Amino acid sequence: MTTPDPVTLSVLDNRFRAIVEEMGEAMLRTTYSQILNSSRDFSIALCDAQARLVAQADHIPVHVGAMPYAVQAVRDAFGETVREGDVYLLNDPYHGGSHLPDLTAIVPVFCQGRLVFWSVVRAHHTDIGGATHGGYNPGATEIWQEGLRIPPILLGRDRTPREDLVRMIATNTRLPREVRGDLMAMIGAAHLGERRLLTVLAKHGAEGTVAAVDAILALSEAHARRIVAGWADGEWLGEAFLDDDGFGGTDIAIRARVTKRGDSLTVDLSESDPQTPGFVNSSYPNMASAVRMAFAFLLDPEVAKNDGCFRPVDIVAKEGTVVWAREGAPVTMCTSHCSNEIVEAVVKALANACPERAMGGWGRRFRVAIKGRDARRPDRPFVWHLFHARPGGGGSSKGDGWSTAGEWHSAGGLKFGSVEMAEARFPLFFAKHEFRPGSAGDGTYRGGLGGELELRLETDGPAVANTAGDGVRYGAAGMLGGRDGAPHHYTLNRADGTSRDLRTKEVGIPLAPGDVLHVRAGGGGGWGPPDKRDPAARARDAAEGLL
Amino acid sequence: MSSFRIGVDVGGTFTDVVCVAADGTTTLAKSSSTPADQSEGVVNGLGVLAERLGLTLPDLLARTERIVHGTTVATNALLERKGARVAMLTTEGHRDVIEMREGLKPERYDLRLPAAPALVPRRLRLPVRERIRPDGRVEVALDRTSLDAAIATLKAEQVEAVAICFLHSWRDDAHERAAAEAVRAALPGVFVTTSAEVLPQIKEFERFSTACVNAYVGPVVSRYLARLRGRLADAGFGGPVFVILSHGGVAPVEEAARLAAGTALSGPAGGVAAGVALAQRGLGDDLITFDVGGTSTDIALVQGGEAALGRGRTVAGERIALESLDIVTLGAGGGSIGHVGAGGTLQVGPRSAGAVPGPVAYGQGGTEPAVTDANLVLGYLDPDNFLGGARKLDRDGARAAFERLGASLGLDALAAAEGVHRLANVRMADGIRVATVRRGVDPRDFTLLSFGGAAGLHASAVARELGMRRVAVPVFAAGLSAWGMLHTDLRYEMARSELGTGGVPDDATLRGIWAGLEQEGRARVATWFGGEVETKRAADMRYGEQVFEIAVPLEEVDWQASGLARRVTEAFHGRHESLFTYALRGEEVVLVNARLAVIGRLPPMPARDAASGGAAAGPFAHRRARLAGAEAELPVYDFAALAPGQQVAGPAIIESDTTTVLLLPGDVARMDGRGWLVVVLPEET
Numbered sequence A: 001m002t003t004p005d006p007v008t009l010s011v012l013d014n015r016f017r018a019i020v021e022e023m024g025e026a027m028l029r030t031t032y033s034q035i036l037n038s039s040r041d042f043s044i045a046l047c048d049a050q051a052r053l054v055a056q057a058d059h060i061p062v063h064v065g066a067m068p069y070a071v072q073a074v075r076d077a078f079g080e081t082v083r084e085g086d087v088y089l090l091n092d093p094y095h096g097g098s099h100l101p102d103l104t105a106i107v108p109v110f111c112q113g114r115l116v117f118w119s120v121v122r123a124h125h126t127d128i129g130g131a132t133h134g135g136y137n138p139g140a141t142e143i144w145q146e147g148l149r150i151p152p153i154l155l156g157r158d159r160t161p162r163e164d165l166v167r168m169i170a171t172n173t174r175l176p177r178e179v180r181g182d183l184m185a186m187i188g189a190a191h192l193g194e195r196r197l198l199t200v201l202a203k204h205g206a207e208g209t210v211a212a213v214d215a216i217l218a219l220s221e222a223h224a225r226r227i228v229a230g231w232a233d234g235e236w237l238g239e240a241f242l243d244d245d246g247f248g249g250t251d252i253a254i255r256a257r258v259t260k261r262g263d264s265l266t267v268d269l270s271e272s273d274p275q276t277p278g279f280v281n282s283s284y285p286n287m288a289s290a291v292r293m294a295f296a297f298l299l300d301p302e303v304a305k306n307d308g309c310f311r312p313v314d315i316v317a318k319e320g321t322v323v324w325a326r327e328g329a330p331v332t333m334c335t336s337h338c339s340n341e342i343v344e345a346v347v348k349a350l351a352n353a354c355p356e357r358a359m360g361g362w363g364r365r366f367r368v369a370i371k372g373r374d375a376r377r378p379d380r381p382f383v384w385h386l387f388h389a390r391p392g393g394g395g396s397s398k399g400d401g402w403s404t405a406g407e408w409h410s411a412g413g414l415k416f417g418s419v420e421m422a423e424a425r426f427p428l429f430f431a432k433h434e435f436r437p438g439s440a441g442d443g444t445y446r447g448g449l450g451g452e453l454e455l456r457l458e459t460d461g462p463a464v465a466n467t468a469g470d471g472v473r474y475g476a477a478g479m480l481g482g483r484d485g486a487p488h489h490y491t492l493n494r495a496d497g498t499s500r501d502l503r504t505k506e507v508g509i510p511l512a513p514g515d516v517l518h519v520r521a522g523g524g525g526g527w528g529p530p531d532k533r534d535p536a537a538r539a540r541d542a543a544e545g546l547l
Numbered sequence B: 001m002s003s004f005r006i007g008v009d010v011g012g013t014f015t016d017v018v019c020v021a022a023d024g025t026t027t028l029a030k031s032s033s034t035p036a037d038q039s040e041g042v043v044n045g046l047g048v049l050a051e052r053l054g055l056t057l058p059d060l061l062a063r064t065e066r067i068v069h070g071t072t073v074a075t076n077a078l079l080e081r082k083g084a085r086v087a088m089l090t091t092e093g094h095r096d097v098i099e100m101r102e103g104l105k106p107e108r109y110d111l112r113l114p115a116a117p118a119l120v121p122r123r124l125r126l127p128v129r130e131r132i133r134p135d136g137r138v139e140v141a142l143d144r145t146s147l148d149a150a151i152a153t154l155k156a157e158q159v160e161a162v163a164i165c166f167l168h169s170w171r172d173d174a175h176e177r178a179a180a181e182a183v184r185a186a187l188p189g190v191f192v193t194t195s196a197e198v199l200p201q202i203k204e205f206e207r208f209s210t211a212c213v214n215a216y217v218g219p220v221v222s223r224y225l226a227r228l229r230g231r232l233a234d235a236g237f238g239g240p241v242f243v244i245l246s247h248g249g250v251a252p253v254e255e256a257a258r259l260a261a262g263t264a265l266s267g268p269a270g271g272v273a274a275g276v277a278l279a280q281r282g283l284g285d286d287l288i289t290f291d292v293g294g295t296s297t298d299i300a301l302v303q304g305g306e307a308a309l310g311r312g313r314t315v316a317g318e319r320i321a322l323e324s325l326d327i328v329t330l331g332a333g334g335g336s337i338g339h340v341g342a343g344g345t346l347q348v349g350p351r352s353a354g355a356v357p358g359p360v361a362y363g364q365g366g367t368e369p370a371v372t373d374a375n376l377v378l379g380y381l382d383p384d385n386f387l388g389g390a391r392k393l394d395r396d397g398a399r400a401a402f403e404r405l406g407a408s409l410g411l412d413a414l415a416a417a418e419g420v421h422r423l424a425n426v427r428m429a430d431g432i433r434v435a436t437v438r439r440g441v442d443p444r445d446f447t448l449l450s451f452g453g454a455a456g457l458h459a460s461a462v463a464r465e466l467g468m469r470r471v472a473v474p475v476f477a478a479g480l481s482a483w484g485m486l487h488t489d490l491r492y493e494m495a496r497s498e499l500g501t502g503g504v505p506d507d508a509t510l511r512g513i514w515a516g517l518e519q520e521g522r523a524r525v526a527t528w529f530g531g532e533v534e535t536k537r538a539a540d541m542r543y544g545e546q547v548f549e550i551a552v553p554l555e556e557v558d559w560q561a562s563g564l565a566r567r568v569t570e571a572f573h574g575r576h577e578s579l580f581t582y583a584l585r586g587e588e589v590v591l592v593n594a595r596l597a598v599i600g601r602l603p604p605m606p607a608r609d610a611a612s613g614g615a616a617a618g619p620f621a622h623r624r625a626r627l628a629g630a631e632a633e634l635p636v637y638d639f640a641a642l643a644p645g646q647q648v649a650g651p652a653i654i655e656s657d658t659t660t661v662l663l664l665p666g667d668v669a670r671m672d673g674r675g676w677l678v679v680v681l682p683e684e685t
Helices: A006-030 A067-081 A163-171 A176-229 A284-298 A339-350 A419-425 A535-543 B038-053 B057-062 B073-079 B097-103 B144-157 B174-186 B204-235 B253-258 B266-283 B371-377 B395-407 B413-438 B459-466 B477-485 B507-526 B564-580
Strands: A042-048 A053-056 A087-090 A102-111 A114-124 A153-157 A234-244 A250-261 A264-268 A313-316 A366-374 A377-385 A428-435 A451-457 A463-469 A489-493 A499-501 A509-511 A516-520 B004-010 B014-020 B026-032 B064-070 B086-091 B125-128 B138-140 B161-165 B191-194 B241-244 B250-252 B287-292 B297-303 B313-315 B318-320 B328-330 B336-340 B346-352 B447-451 B470-474 B490-497 B533-543 B550-553 B589-600 B621-627 B630-638 B647-649 B652-655 B660-663 B668-672 B676-680
Touching (some): A006 A053, A006 A176, A006 B346, A006 B413, A042 A176, A053 A176, A067 A087, A067 A284, A087 A176, A102 A176, A114 A176, A153 A163, A234 A339, A250 A339, A284 A313, A284 A339, A366 A516, A419 A428, B004 B266, B014 B038, B026 B038, B026 B477, B057 B064, B064 B266, B064 B477, B073 B266, B125 B144, B174 B191, B191 B204, B204 B241, B241 B266, B250 B253, B266 B477, B266 B676, B297 B413, B336 B371, B336 B395, B336 B413, B371 B413, B395 B413, B413 B621, B447 B459, B459 B660, B490 B507, B533 B564, B647 B652
Parallel strands (some): A264 A313, B004 B064, B064 B241, B086 B125, B086 B161, B287 B447
Antiparallel strands (some): A042 A053, A042 A114, A087 A102, A234 A250, A366 A463, A451 A516, A489 A516, B241 B250, B250 B490, B297 B328, B313 B318, B490 B589, B647 B668, B668 B676
16 A cells, blocks of 8 residues: 655645535535525535545534445445446435434545545435424324435436436425425535545545545544543443433433543443433434544544544444434434433543543523414414524533533534514514523533523414423533533413413424513533632622623 | 825734835835834834935825825734723613624534633623614613613723614614713713614624624724824824725725724735726736735635625624625735644644744744745745845754654655645635635636735645636735725725515615615715715615525616616526526515615826836846755746746746745746736646
8 A cells, every 4th residue: 555645645634624615615605595504504524435434524513423324324225336426315314314304415436437435415404394394393203204214315327316306305395495405505515525526536546545545544543542542541421311202201311331441432322221202312323423523522623523533432332222213213303312412421421531621511402493473474474493592501621611502412503593683574572582690500610601582472363383302301411510500491471371381392382472482591511519610700700690 | 295195004013115106106115013003113114115215204294195004903902802991781681692692602623612701791781771673663762760870880880982782773773872872971081882883784793793893992993093193293294094994995094993893804905905906907807815924814806806895704703794805814824834733744824933933944933844934945935035135044944943844754854845835835725715615706717816925935836726827926015905005995885774574675765775875975975085986886685584695786787767676686686696506586585784885986096007128137046946846946037127028937936025936837927017927827737
């Protein structure tokens, strides 16, 4: 094997990262739906012929390390028949996907007849059919109620998707125009990646490029191992809990038994509770991705996220548990829950090995969608999704957590919209949208605060709400003596004077004009014992009205 | 008799002063910047300039018609967190808008990054009971009791500036104005700004953040500009002083002090203005400005002869949503350090040697090799003739640094230096590629306009990486920003949110909206000067279901013809199609912001006619250099001696006092009599 010179290595490493960034920019410019071009809920990856992750754009942490499973699923399904110009697609969580709303487009890259790379684009689609709008169906007891399943398929040859297949997929969703537009944007971005890689291959040759990839992955592995080697050896159990599964099961445990020896780790999740009837189960790729996300958070941020950096971690899990459901179980919630609990359990266990690197828990996700009518636009109903009043981020050895920065799986990457714009566009009145004092988990460094929202409904007649999420009983975990953040607390204060708490998995809640949704989002977990907190910081928090 | 116009660009290390005389003669002077009070360095630079012209400073200033200034005072105040003590009055129930930052945090994988403090601490974000609805209805009248309580706190806290930020003031700013009046009456001398006055646009985070930045830097910028005026007056200057703003136009100092947040990009704006001016002089309509400085590289697009504008600007982590030049800054420049990263690969930047200690070759204590050191070791720079001989470079020291760097990678010094040079090229090229794709353009159709001291050594290689065929290097590459400021017009940017409940308003309403803007804008610019004024209309629009608007230029729309609403709507569809490859002509279209740029045309600058002929100058020396792994003997030409029309074939080096250009094999450079060198690259092989 040729050994690449160190300069070529750096040049190629830069090129790969620039290519995924450029593909991401192309996605932002060409996708139809707001969840993609504003919230950036998509990811880009380059994998090598063996489905190893070579480079990934930093968009959504929960996709980190999940994409190679999609490539592997295509390899398993199509093997030797893969040709230049093929376009593959999948979303099935039981065949390379994470959950149904995430479609993955995959394009092989050939150099002189030899398959060298895969260009991969994954994006969250606004709708994927199934029983409820948008794919989150807390009532689902099997995956078929969650939407359209797409195992790895050959969507087209000669870089042209088959129109009949695209129409079939679009037809199975409530928003065929958006889904089609977004799908085309994904394929366009994947082809852009292919074109750029072909230029690299023309310049450096397949042989030279492959050698450089091997070396880049090896360097990244060595980097990660050097960091891990500095952590304490031992075996620890980290535990995190889901409130419930929506079907009466409560306190669902995710258990991570982590063994650290030298420069390697084993994360064993097989003691986790059995799979549940509801949609909080995880698919295998999503579980593996959550473990890698937790590991990536504990490394230095500049470690390249590729196959090499994840090699120090062995993942063990048992099929039939909540972290790895058997084929057929519903899993749509899994990119939030139980992803977040998997991350939290792993970080909890490893907080013993690398306390300075651990961080307090980040928030849990509790979605609300409201559907109703606006007297100003009587022609069609509106659907509004709650992204405001986000939970807080965790504290760490470096300082207090970020307030209203969100959940483990988005980590400050998901933008909420303008209150003014929401009021102008929807029959909603935001009486209050501020930090929620007292929500942060106390600690040497406290968590960030969650948000508080008082939202008054001004719909034309009755409306209806759905919820999906978790975290009204368990708050974001405190770490190393830090306290847990306050859990979520959502109440519905009705115009008729009655009031009740909202549950995290409800379908069809009737609403009336004048009803107020009072959201009190959870705070981030604290880091380190509260009695070690700098009194000046505590005094500042008091002066700032945060306690 | 007035005959000079002077541009002054204050950089991190040098203050550049460029003077254009009535006959078009251009003179450049440099002085050291004086960060504690930039105006000192400005006056020093003017002194150096006077000397060069053989005049006394009072003589020079007496004959100077106007001075245009680019300043980094606001930027530095933000970066160093040395702005005013600011408080905010805000709608009760919404005091955390600026600290929530729309839920976003930088650095996706750095969860240990400590939370960034807001520009205004929470205890100084004072709630006032009031509420206006998006349709202008008053939900809660302005409550005097809570306003008085807030004012009492302002007094007790001895704040220097106040930003008044109420929800929906884009629709009606009566409450903001009433509160501002009360604050001004109670606290005379305090800098007061309202969000609607700074940015009368819907979306509270952008408006509030911009207003808070304005209040934070306002007092600092006002004081600085007053000092500058004082020094210039003392030195004998009585003419107008203009400041170049973030949008690339200029405004009088009073306006720059009022809208201080609009000076945040004043520093790099001059280079982009220069690109526009050169395009007008025949360099070509489509340019990528490539300004390589010590720590960073600024990139911007000039398309169709105009600079691209944007509104998503963040400076030092703070959002400024004013219309501003769309400049992308990369952390790679002449001072960027080559090192082996924690991951074990060779890297360039983002760490920089800065001005102090500077590259190893400066001999000021730097030990890690920078890009400039690589260019020296490779033979591209002349150790005895850097900056016209003003600074001797230590080639042996630089070489030793590369020996150390190379040792850890198994490379010799030259190979390590070449690696750093190549990697810098790749990083710059990738930055341009992403910046152009983000804006939907193909860099291959553009000319790379190379300026700033260090760009000329990288431009040809960067252009090659991008498949670009043409590079231009102005004669005044090193002082181009100061030159550019002199060639831009007065500009006042206006925006109003005009969000109705339905689609695009009818013809009469549209005409009424822009007539109002036009009247107000022309009245303001009339207070600045008495010359010719023109206006440019634009709108921010979106499809009904979208959240984000796109900017739609309306200059091509016939404003008098019937069916105006239909024409405006079609302009949006067309723009959407060109940006995103598709339009949805059946969908509802919403107009969000009406925009008007009011432009006061300054008299055109004199330019020397394109000279031609003259004797071609041969190389004045030959230098050993390393190119693509091999030693080569390169001819060295004097930039100033090149005759108009003269061609130089690469590989070669072209040097001036302030910049050096490296031509690669196959390049053909042609001196243009209008003041620039055009390098044509060979066809891709």
